[in-house]
Amino acid sequence: MTQQGVRWTADQVLALAPDAPSRKAGSRLGVAGPWSQTGSSDEGAVWGLCKGSGSRPYQTVIDVADAAGPAYACSCPSRKFPCKHALGLLLLWAGPDGPAGSDPGGPADAVPQGAPPDWARQWLDARRARAGTERSPAAAPQRATADPEAARKRAERRAERVTAGATELERRLADLLRGGLATAEQSGYGLWEETAARxxxxxxxxxAARVRELGAIPSSGSGWPARLLEECALLHLLASGWLHRDRLPAPLAATVRSRVGLPAPARGTPVRDRWQVLAQYDTVDSKLTTRRVWVHGERSGRTALLLSYGAAGRAPALSLPVGQALDAELVPYGADPAAHGLRADLGEQFTAPAPATGRPPGLPPAEATARYGEALRDDPWLDTWPATLARVIPTPGPTSGGGDSGRGAATAWQLADADGESALPIAPSAASRSGLWRLVALSGGAPLTVFGECGHQGFNPLAAWADGTAETVRL
Structure with a gap:
C-alpha cells in the first residue's frame, strides 16, 4: 500500500495528536534541525532519529499504511500516543505540500525515499507479520463447542443480578428525592461512587457509568438541581425499563438491554464504501480516553461512528486523518438499537487515505432537528445524533447573564438557515472553543455546510465546508 501521491496537510497530522500540548510540541519538531537519518518508503513507512536531552537520539518509526490508521513506535519515554517525535516526523514528512517525493524541491530533501534501517525494518516486519497472522483464517482461535443450556443459565443468572441492581437503584433514587436534592450536595461524590460500585x-x-456521571453535577454551577433531576429521571427510566422489559416492544427492549450494559449482538455484514472522515475528537475521564470518529459513505450515504478506547494517559489506537477518504469495509454492530444503527468497526482497508473530493449532503436546521427527535423517540438515552446542515450562517443570538446593558453578557450563537427562518443553537460547550471563531471567520457572513452533533444542549459543530470547496475545515 503506497503512500506516493497521497497528500497530507499539517492540520491532518496534528489531528492525530492526543492533546493540545502534544500538538504544540510536535509542531516545534516538524523542522529538519533535530532530525537525522530520516527516510520514507513506498510501503508507507517513515523513520528518523530525533536529538533529545540524552546522548542517544530517539528512534522514531511510523507505519502510515496501517489499515486502522497510522501506527507508531518511538524509543522516547513518553506515554502519549503518538508522541511529539512521531508528530514532528510526520509534519516533516508531509512538508508544506504533501509526502516526501511528491513535489520536486519540497520535503524530499528532508525525508528522502529509501530503504529503512535495520531498527525500523525489524519493527515494521514484526508488526506486519502480526497483522497478517491476525487476518489469517487459519490462525483464528478454535472455539469450543457452545453449550446452549449453559449459556442460557449464565444469561439468566446475570439478568437476575441486573434486576437486583436496578431494584436497589430505584430505591436509592426514591430516597434521594424524598430527602431533597440538597442532600446530594451535602453527601459529596462518595454517595454516587458507592452506588456505582453496587x-x-x-x-x-x-x-454504573450513568450513576458516576451524577456525581459531577451537584455544585457544578447555577441550575445544577434541575440538571440533576433531569439525569435522575433518565436513570429512573432506564432502570424501570429493565424491570418491565417484558412489556416493551422488542426494539425498545433491545435498546434497554444495551444501555444497561449487556453484550451487544453479533456484528452485521461488512459494508464497503469510500468513507470520508468527517470529524475526530477525544473525551477523557480518570480511567479511560474515548475517541469518536465520524465517517460518511460517499456511495451508501451512510454516516457511521467508530469508537476507540485507551487507558488513562494513553491515546486510543485508532486515528484517521480528518478530510481524507479511504476505500474500506465497515462492520456495523448488527441491529444494535443503542447505537441507533450508527456504531461500526473499521474492517479491511483497500487503499491508503486520499483527499476527499466532496462533502456529505446537508439538511435545513428544521429537518435536522426533526430527525434528532425521531432518534430520541426510539432511544431516550441518546446523547448525540449526527447531522450535516446545509447553507447555514453562524450568527449571534440573544445574550444572557448581563442585564439590560449587556455588560458582561454571554452571547448565545446559533446556525441560522440562509434560506429560511429556522436555526439551531450552538451548544455552550462548543461556543467556548476556538473552533467557533474559526467557523465565523470561514463564513464571513456567507452560507456554509457544517457537520456536527445534535444534543439536548444544542448543536456541536465539528467540521465545515465553504461553498464551492471540498476542503474540510476541522473545528
Missing part, C-alpha cells in the same frame, strides 16, 4: 457488582456497567 451496579458494577450487579453486572450492569451501563447503569
Amino acid at each position: 451496579m458494577v457488582d450487579a453486572q450492569a456497567p451501563g447503569l
Whole structure:
C-alpha cells in the first residue's frame, strides 16, 4: 500500500495528536534541525532519529499504511500516543505540500525515499507479520463447542443480578428525592461512587457509568438541581425499563438491554464504501480516553461512528486523518438499537487515505432537528445524533447573564438557515472553543455546510465546508 501521491496537510497530522500540548510540541519538531537519518518508503513507512536531552537520539518509526490508521513506535519515554517525535516526523514528512517525493524541491530533501534501517525494518516486519497472522483464517482461535443450556443459565443468572441492581437503584433514587436534592450536595461524590460500585457488582456497567456521571453535577454551577433531576429521571427510566422489559416492544427492549450494559449482538455484514472522515475528537475521564470518529459513505450515504478506547494517559489506537477518504469495509454492530444503527468497526482497508473530493449532503436546521427527535423517540438515552446542515450562517443570538446593558453578557450563537427562518443553537460547550471563531471567520457572513452533533444542549459543530470547496475545515 503506497503512500506516493497521497497528500497530507499539517492540520491532518496534528489531528492525530492526543492533546493540545502534544500538538504544540510536535509542531516545534516538524523542522529538519533535530532530525537525522530520516527516510520514507513506498510501503508507507517513515523513520528518523530525533536529538533529545540524552546522548542517544530517539528512534522514531511510523507505519502510515496501517489499515486502522497510522501506527507508531518511538524509543522516547513518553506515554502519549503518538508522541511529539512521531508528530514532528510526520509534519516533516508531509512538508508544506504533501509526502516526501511528491513535489520536486519540497520535503524530499528532508525525508528522502529509501530503504529503512535495520531498527525500523525489524519493527515494521514484526508488526506486519502480526497483522497478517491476525487476518489469517487459519490462525483464528478454535472455539469450543457452545453449550446452549449453559449459556442460557449464565444469561439468566446475570439478568437476575441486573434486576437486583436496578431494584436497589430505584430505591436509592426514591430516597434521594424524598430527602431533597440538597442532600446530594451535602453527601459529596462518595454517595454516587458507592452506588456505582453496587451496579458494577450487579453486572450492569451501563447503569454504573450513568450513576458516576451524577456525581459531577451537584455544585457544578447555577441550575445544577434541575440538571440533576433531569439525569435522575433518565436513570429512573432506564432502570424501570429493565424491570418491565417484558412489556416493551422488542426494539425498545433491545435498546434497554444495551444501555444497561449487556453484550451487544453479533456484528452485521461488512459494508464497503469510500468513507470520508468527517470529524475526530477525544473525551477523557480518570480511567479511560474515548475517541469518536465520524465517517460518511460517499456511495451508501451512510454516516457511521467508530469508537476507540485507551487507558488513562494513553491515546486510543485508532486515528484517521480528518478530510481524507479511504476505500474500506465497515462492520456495523448488527441491529444494535443503542447505537441507533450508527456504531461500526473499521474492517479491511483497500487503499491508503486520499483527499476527499466532496462533502456529505446537508439538511435545513428544521429537518435536522426533526430527525434528532425521531432518534430520541426510539432511544431516550441518546446523547448525540449526527447531522450535516446545509447553507447555514453562524450568527449571534440573544445574550444572557448581563442585564439590560449587556455588560458582561454571554452571547448565545446559533446556525441560522440562509434560506429560511429556522436555526439551531450552538451548544455552550462548543461556543467556548476556538473552533467557533474559526467557523465565523470561514463564513464571513456567507452560507456554509457544517457537520456536527445534535444534543439536548444544542448543536456541536465539528467540521465545515465553504461553498464551492471540498476542503474540510476541522473545528
